[in-house]
Structure formats: C-alpha cells, structure tokens
Amino acid sequence: MRLVVVGAGVSGLAAAHRAVERARERGRPLTLTVLEGADRVGGTIQTEYRDGFLVECGPDSFLSEKPWALALCRRLGVEDRLIRTDDRFRRTFVVHRGRLHPLPDGFQLLAPTRLWPLVSSRLFSWPGKLRMAGDLVLPRGGDPDESLGAFVRRRLGREALERVAQPLVAGIYTADPDELSLRATMPRFLEMERRERSVILALWRAARRAPAQHAGASGARWSLFVTFARGMEDLVHTLAARLPAGAVRLKEHVTGVAREDGRWRIATAGGVAHEADALVLAPEAHQAARMLRYVDPGLAHLLEEIPYASSGTVSLAYRRSDVRHPLDGFGFVVPHVERRPIIACTFSSVKYVGRAPEGHVLLRVFVGGALNEAVLEGDDATLVQTARDQIGPLLGITAEPLFARVARHARAMPQYHVGHSARAQAIEQAAGRHPGLRLVGGAYRGVGIADCVRSGEEAAETLLEDAERERAGR
Ligand SMILES: Cc1cc2nc3c(=O)[nH]c(=O)nc-3n(C[C@H](O)[C@H](O)[C@H](O)COP(=O)(O)OP(=O)(O)OC[C@H]3O[C@@H](n4cnc5c(N)ncnc54)[C@H](O)[C@@H]3O)c2cc1C
Secondary structure, eight states: OEEEEEOOBHHHHHHHHHHHHHHHHHTOOOEEEEEOSSSSSBTTOOEEEETTEEEESSOOOEESSSHHHHHHHHHHTOGGGEEEOOGGGOOEEEEETTEEEEOOTTOBTTBOOOHHHHHHOSSSOHHHHHHHHGGGTOOOOSOTTOBHHHHHHHHHOHHHIIIIIHHHHHHHHOOOTTTBBHHHHOHHHHHHHHHHSOHHHHHHHHHHHHHHHHTTSGGGTSOSEEEETTOTHHHHHHHHHTSOTTOEESSOOEEEEEEETTEEEEEETTSOEEEESEEEEOSOHHHHHHHTTTTOHHHHHHHHTSOEEEEEEEEEEEEGGGBOSOOOSSEEEOOGGGOOSOOEEEOHHHHSTTSSOTTEEEEEEEEESTTSGGGGGSOHHHHHHHHHHHHHHHHTBOSOOSEEEEEEEEEEEEOOBTTHHHHHHHHHHHHHTSTTEEEOSTTTSOOSHHHHHHHHHHHHHHHHHHHHHHHHHO
C-alpha cells in the first residue's frame, strides 16, 4: 500500500508510525510519505533549550488518564524518559481582586467535592457558596447539547462559573464557556447529572470509589499529567526517527488533493505531485478544508465551519531570588471577569524538574484564546511587557527577566462549540464516502495529545484493515 500522511504534528506522526507497525506485523509492504509544510516536525509541539532552561513553546505535558499517549510511549520503549509532576506543589491559584487564592482542595474543574476547603475559601462569597450547594437539591434539566457555561450556571451558579470553571476551561480549551459544548468536551459531567442528578454528589461518590480503582492501575505510577524529561519534542522526534528513512519530507506544503483513477493525487506548492492508495490528512481542519475543496465541497464546508482560536505563550526566566512569591503551586489562572490581558501562568520549573537551572525559575504566561484574542495584535515586545506588568505585582517580581521567549499559535486550537459532536459525525460520514481517506487531529474528537494519538492510530489501523479486506475480496 502506498500511504501519504499530510502534516507531521503528533496526529500525523502517530498515524504514520502505527501504519508502519501494523504493516510490519502483518508482513505487508508499505510505502510511506509524510508531507510537512514547515521546516520541522511536531506542529504545535516545540521544545527549546536556552542557558540551561527548557522552554516549551506549545504543550508542556499530556494526560496519563487517557491511555493512548502513554501506551504509545511504552511501545516506543521511552516510558523511562517520562517524568511526573512534582505533586508536593499540586495546587492551582486563582486571581481574585488583585490576589492569588488557592483553588479549594477537591475542586474538580467545575464543582467542589470537599466541604471544609470550600467553606473556608475566600475565593467565593457566602451567597456563592450556598448557590453551589444548590446543586445538591436541584432537579435535572438542560439540553442534551448544552454549553458548559449554561450547565455550570444552572447547577452551581454564576460564581462557580466565573471564578473557577471559566478560567480552568480557558486554560485547556482557550474557549468561551458559553459557546463550548459540554457534550463534546466533558461529557462525564452530563452523564453525572443524568445518572445521579447532583454533580457534587456524583463527584463525591466517584472520589470514594477512586482509591480502589487506582490500586492496580497505571495511575499509581504516573501523575495526571506527564511529560518528557527532555521536553515534549522528544515524543515527536522519537516517532519521526522510527519511520523509514526519507519518509518525512519537510517544507512540502500541500495545496490540494484530487481523486483520479481510483488513487489519490496530492499536489504541493513546489509542484511535486504524490500518488497514494490511502491518504491521512492531519493538518488543522481549516487547512484540510482547503485541500479537499474540489474533491468534496460539502465536506470542505463542514471542516471550514470548525472555529479556531489563537493563543500565545510568554516564557520568562528569572533568578529565584528575584521572585518573592513562594511559588508553592503549579501556577494560576485568571478569570475573564478580572479583566486582565493574560489567561494563566504556569510555574514551569515547579511543575516539572529540569526546566530551570539551580537557583532559577521559569514562568510561562498564556495570552489570547477565544475571549482575549485582541491581545495578540501586539508585537513580541508588547506581549512580554504585558506579561511582566501582570505577573510582577502578583508574584512580587520587579527584576528584568534573564530572557523572554514568545511563542504564537495562530488558529491552532479548535473550538468545540455547541453542535460540535453532530458536525464531527457529519464530517466522519462525509469522509467515509471517499475510499482510503481519513481526517485526523485535535479538531474532531478530543483536543489533547492523547486524543490526537488515538485519532492518528485508529486511522492507520482502519486503513490497513480496509486494504486487507479488499485484498481478501479480490
Ligand atoms: C499553546 C498550546 C498549549 C497546549 N498544551 C497542551 C498540553 O499541555 N497537553 C495536551 O495534551 N495538549 C495541549 N495542547 C493541544 C495539543 O498541542 C494539540 O492538540 C496537538 O499538538 C495537535 O496535534 P496535531 O498533529 O493534530 O496538529 P498540529 O500540531 O497543529 O500539526 C499539524 C501539522 O500540519 C502541518 N500542516 C498544516 N497545513 C499543511 C499543509 N498545507 N501542508 C503540509 N503540512 C501542513 C502543520 O505545519 C503542522 O505541523 C496545546 C495547544 C496549544 C496551542
């Protein structure tokens, strides 16, 4: 089989790697080409090393709870290169009226699970706390595809949404919670309401069951988030290195694809045309839409409809002595209602070892996202100044940073708005009508790296199965 994968982000590389694995297991010939428009592999994943610091320009970790990325690391034989978070400092702060307040212990993304930390927290008002308790008695309600904002407001009240759910969710999806589909992003909360009515009670019960579940599971070894000691790029470099020599072609920008005589033709900006029996498209959905516009305008339109948000990170390196705050957490989030131009800050060198040399700290400030995109119009120097102006008073920093690194991610984060699940299904159905075509990546069924790995690997597996079936049927 001749397979072309477009896009060498983690989704495309996972697809390519799985295809090679499967073809080898079955003793089938495979000719593989991975076409990447940029001059490097990894897409959003990018690690840089500078003066003893390790700077992540994109993702800094992946979720171990979703098994696919961890399983891939095991198959690659690189699990021993992973590191866990330093859980002595496993807590998050929330900015409220100019100060950092710890998120109450047991707060699980949208709802509290422990009474005393909530009662004693100064992050919420008394009416706000009482309104959260309303979840215990409120009846079921809402639409099957409700926005996350509407759901939290309905069950737990405005403060829970504005002070916790919105900023935490912005940190993951860089999204507006009033647009974000709960069903497409965190269906477990919908399921909790359907099954147990109260989200708080459902979380309480789940927390009581959790220790028993974890006893024999991989969760015991790994923290919720894990990363590579040498940075996230280790994953994509390892994947690329396991592909046949010469398979990955950089600076090959794909301009369009066509179906001719039962095969795929892939045109690149350099004028080279590639032919394939099977085609995996792993760029952002808006790029896939451009590639498919003549093959299937309807499908291209569905892809184009997936909105994307832009974001940026500003990494700042300091001497430890220049930061007065104890940095006793993984970082802080900034609620939109605080009207600040940043959305979060990770204490990178506290969260993971090896991110800063002894006696130094690395902080990473997030800007942009669906609710704050205008900030990105500023040049790099303005973004650095904005980040410094914001974190300075909160963390007690007046010194100049040793260096600053700005990374921009334009239209990189797909937004799973209300209606996304139906759209993703329509895309799958439309793509399914084209033999040998698969669309993979964070745009469809999960934005995180673990989901991207799953989507790439599933595509490779089903393409090879289809090829086997076709061979058997001949
Ligand atoms: C700032 C930020 C932080 C994040 N943090 C985390 C995190 O901590 N944990 C987590 O799990 N997830 C995180 N994510 C999400 C995660 O990074 C992405 O979901 C994932 O990396 C997407 O991988 P992908 O391969 O699907 O897409 P991409 O990484 O976008 O790769 C797509 C590739 O396709 C290429 N391409 C595009 N068009 C063409 C074309 N015409 N021709 C050829 N090639 C093309 C691009 O150059 C790119 O290399 C974060 C995202 C951002 C933006």
